[in-house]
Amino acid sequence: MTDRGSTVARPGAHGAGAGSSAQRLALLLSRMWAWLFLALMVLFFVIAVPLSTGGSVNFLTVRNSQNILVAIVPVLLLGLGQTFVLIAAGIDLSVGWVMSLASVLSALALRDSFNSGAPLPIAVLAGLAAALAGAGAIGLVNGSIIAKLKVPAFIVTLGTSFIVRGVAYLMSENSTVIGLPAGVRAYGNDALMYYITGPGGGLYFLDRPEVGGELLRRMEIIFPYPVLAAAFVVALMMFLLHKTQFGRHTYAIGGSMDAAVRSGIPVDRHLIKVYMLSAATAGVAGFLSTLRYTAGSAVIGDSLLLSSIAAVIIGGVSMFGGSGTVIGTVIGALIIAVLTTGLVMLNVDAFWQFIVVGAVVIIAVLIDQSRDLIMGKQRKGAAL
Amino acid sequence: MRKQVLAALAAGVALALASQTAPAAEKLKIGFLPGVVDPFYQVMQLGVERAAKDFGVDVVTQIPPTWGVEAETPLLDAMVARGDLNYIITAPVDKDQMIGPLKSAVDHGIKVITVDTYLGDGDYVKGPVKFPLSYIGSDNVEGGRIAARGLAKAIGGKGTVYINSTNPNVSSVEGRAVGFKEVMAKEFPDIKVIGPDFNLDDPNKASQQTAAALAREPNLAGVFGTNVFSAQGAGTAVVNAGLGGHIQVVAYDATQLAIELMDKGVVTLVLAQKPFDMGYLAVAFAVADAAGVTSLPARVETGFAIIDKNNVKDPAIARFIYKVPGK
Numbered sequence: 102m103t104d105r106g107s108t109v110a111r112p113g114a115h116g117a118g119a120g121s122s123a124q125r126l127a128l129l130l131s132r133m134w135a136w137l138f139l140a141l142m143v144l145f146f147v148i149a150v151p152l153s154t155g156g157s158v159n160f161l162t163v164r165n166s167q168n169i170l171v172a173i174v175p176v177l178l179l180g181l182g183q184t185f186v187l188i189a190a191g192i193d194l195s196v197g198w199v200m201s202l203a204s205v206l207s208a209l210a211l212r213d214s215f216n217s218g219a220p221l222p223i224a225v226l227a228g229l230a231a232a233l234a235g236a237g238a239i240g241l242v243n244g245s246i247i248a249k250l251k252v253p254a255f256i257v258t259l260g261t262s263f264i265v266r267g268v269a270y271l272m273s274e275n276s277t278v279i280g281l282p283a284g285v286r287a288y289g290n291d292a293l294m295y296y297i298t299g300p301g302g303g304l305y306f307l308d309r310p311e312v313g314g315e316l317l318r319r320m321e322i323i324f325p326y327p328v329l330a331a332a333f334v335v336a337l338m339m340f341l342l343h344k345t346q347f348g349r350h351t352y353a354i355g356g357s358m359d360a361a362v363r364s365g366i367p368v369d370r371h372l373i374k375v376y377m378l379s380a381a382t383a384g385v386a387g388f389l390s391t392l393r394y395t396a397g398s399a400v401i402g403d404s405l406l407l408s409s410i411a412a413v414i415i416g417g418v419s420m421f422g423g424s425g426t427v428i429g430t431v432i433g434a435l436i437i438a439v440l441t442t443g444l445v446m447l448n449v450d451a452f453w454q455f456i457v458v459g460a461v462v463i464i465a466v467l468i469d470q471s472r473d474l475i476m477g478k479q480r481k482g483a484a485l
Numbered sequence: 486m487r488k489q490v491l492a493a494l495a496a497g498v499a500l501a502l503a504s505q506t507a508p509a510a511e512k513l514k515i516g517f518l519p520g521v522v523d524p525f526y527q528v529m530q531l532g533v534e535r536a537a538k539d540f541g542v543d544v545v546t547q548i549p550p551t552w553g554v555e556a557e558t559p560l561l562d563a564m565v566a567r568g569d570l571n572y573i574i575t576a577p578v579d580k581d582q583m584i585g586p587l588k589s590a591v592d593h594g595i596k597v598i599t600v601d602t603y604l605g606d607g608d609y610v611k612g613p614v615k616f617p618l619s620y621i622g623s624d625n626v627e628g629g630r631i632a633a634r635g636l637a638k639a640i641g642g643k644g645t646v647y648i649n650s651t652n653p654n655v656s657s658v659e660g661r662a663v664g665f666k667e668v669m670a671k672e673f674p675d676i677k678v679i680g681p682d683f684n685l686d687d688p689n690k691a692s693q694q695t696a697a698a699l700a701r702e703p704n705l706a707g708v709f710g711t712n713v714f715s716a717q718g719a720g721t722a723v724v725n726a727g728l729g730g731h732i733q734v735v736a737y738d739a740t741q742l743a744i745e746l747m748d749k750g751v752v753t754l755v756l757a758q759k760p761f762d763m764g765y766l767a768v769a770f771a772v773a774d775a776a777g778v779t780s781l782p783a784r785v786e787t788g789f790a791i792i793d794k795n796n797v798k799d800p801a802i803a804r805f806i807y808k809v810p811g812k
Contacts, residue, residue, distance in 0.1 A: 154567075154569060157514075157568075157569040158567045158568060158569045159568070162566065162568065164565075164566045164568065164593075165563075165566040168559075168562045168563060168565075168566045171562070172559050172562065175555070274653075275653035275654070275683060276652075276653055276683065276685075277579070277581075277582075277653055277654050279581050279654065286585055289585075290585060290589075317592050317593075318592070318593055318594035320592070390555075393585070394554055394579075394582040394585065395581070395582070395585065396579075396581055396582045398553075398554070398582070400553060400685065401553070401554070401555050402555075404551060404553075404555065404556070405555070438559075441559060441563070442559075442563045442566070445547055445560060445563035445564060445567075446563065446566075446567055448545050448546075450547075450548075452550060455550075
């Protein structure tokens with residue numbers, strides 16, 4: 102276990118530990134660089150997209166911004182749980198497959214309860230309950246083994262991810278669960294507001310206007326339910342992390358496990374809760390994807406683990422634990438989604454997104470490391 | 486002061502006028518969104534690009550890196566959000582889950598043509614899904630039947646055969662397995678069919694699954710690989726087990742690897758689809774629809790070339806092998 106090293110003021114600094122204005126600027130930049138990068142990227146696409154299409158396509162449209170919000174939901178939800186885990190100096194490699202399992206469990210629960218006579222809203226709630234229960238169980242197992250048996254998180258969550266994947270396949274029927282009631286699509290795709298542009302249009306709240314043809318084509322769907330759900334989870338996580346003892350304890354454990362133990366924090370129980378939280382956000386993500394595609398899929402979360410970790414790192418959570426914010430993860434997820442969407446708009450091969458995201462992740466870690474160099478601190482990092 | 490204001494106003498008016506210049510001539514813009522990166526879709530892209538050149542239309546192409554709704558849907562949504570596409574030609578990666586996202590594209594004024602795979606039951610006239618313009622692809626059930634008869638003949642009408650497939654709930658490979666099992670059940674009762682296993686488009690997994698089937702099934706006489714990756718993986722497993730030539734493999738999709746394996750005697754029959762036709766026809770249909778044609782057929786079956794070692798050198802047949810220049 103490690104201690105953060107003591108502050109050593111750089112010789113020639115203006116007063117002990119205060120730092121010069123250049124240092125303060127550099128520090129500020131290092132904290133804000135993700136915001137700046139996002140803003141620059143958006144600016145780039147706003148200029149480049151109309152240029153490359155001769156003015157026929159615009160980047161910052163209502164539809165596009167809504168698409169981006171919908172696209173970040175799974176990665177963001179996985180990243181939110183991962184944020185807590187990383188701040189506590191752990192890691193959760195099972196989140197992608199927990200999302201898939203949750204998707205399968207919620208589809209099965211939804212379908213079975215609807216077919217045995219429950220009204221649709223109750224069946225949907227049953228689906229959510231199944232997703233959270235299944236995910237929570239995995240989180241409990243992860244947290245218990247990591248905290249009580251002191252096995253490294255990397256290994257435990259890797260192991261459970263394989264088990265979860267097998268269970269998801271076995272419980273689904275050839276890796277998908279179909280046959281859900283048709284009304285489910287509305288839960289996954291309807292929205293808070295609908296705006297029909299032009300003549301005959303208007304703003305509609307919650308009630309999807311039954312129009313066709315030209316009016317339908319001009320309809321903008323604003324804040325679909327999955328986006329609202331994700332926003333609610335973001336607000337909840339921000340409250341948890343920054344305003345509660347739970348959050349403070351998480352930072353403390355990540356900063357120094359020894360100090361946390363010595364100051365009386367119930368570290369074991371806390372770690373279990375943190376891993377359950379991480380699994381729970383993956384559970385919500387799986388549930389929402391079942392609603393969106395009206396099917397449970399045992400493979401839907403597979404590719405999302407690495408993107409979620411990238412989002413968290415880009416957002417400024419330190420890989421060594423002890424620092425990071427929820428809003429940083431949101432920015433990180435946005436950067437990835439804006440990049441993908443922008444590349445499609447530019448008609449550039451979307452594979453370039455992987456190269457750019459990889460480069461940005463490395464830059465993020467370098468900036469994270471350099472933050473301490475700027476302040477003259479020595480950091481002894483914790484191995485994962 | 487007034488001169489500066491007037492100059493600014495003049496500049497502003499000039500700028501406004503300049504941005505009102507006539508837009509580029511209304512060229513048709515078509516989006517092409519296949520299933521995944523593989524030689525079959527690469528040949529289809531050749532057809533799409535050739536037709537785009539011949540008809541003078543613009544094509545925006547995006548290829549998902551993996552097979553799955555979570556990979557295809559964000560690309561589809563981004564294409565719709567562009568706002569400048571008139572048609573989208575796509576191979577839906579799930580016949581149920583892609584209904585929602587593609588219907589959303591249609592709601593936004595983009596017409597959809599499905600190639601290689603279909604939505605719902607593929608009947609866009611009388612079936613549950615009616616919004617796509619047309620389905621252009623192989624009659625995969627018939628393809629499965631042809632494969633079954635070919636494999637049965639190669640193994641002498643009895644023994645055990647194994648199906649290795651890619652993804653569940655995909656109309657194309659599903660149809661092939663259905664047709665295959667149908668013929669085996671009706672015409673070759675002495676042949677036992679095991680599988681399908683799903684390799685999720687991973688040739689390594691296909692290889693492992695086939696190797697496992699080889700190990701546990703003593704009477705295994707034949708393997709049916711239902712598409713590019715299945716055939717590749719299954720063929721490799723047979724070669725690695727040293728059973729090339731003793732176990733007959735029928736491969737759907739005429740990749741260069743499948744043909745190589747046929748030359749080595751591992752694969753006995755290759756069914757080549759016609760992806761170039763699918764791509765070209767899809768663009769042609771879009772152009773025709775834009776021009777006001779209303780009698781486009783809702784289903785076009787592009788047929789097969791059945792390749793075995795007797796006709797593989799015949800140029801009229803060899804032209805259907807999936808070859809992409811420069812790859």
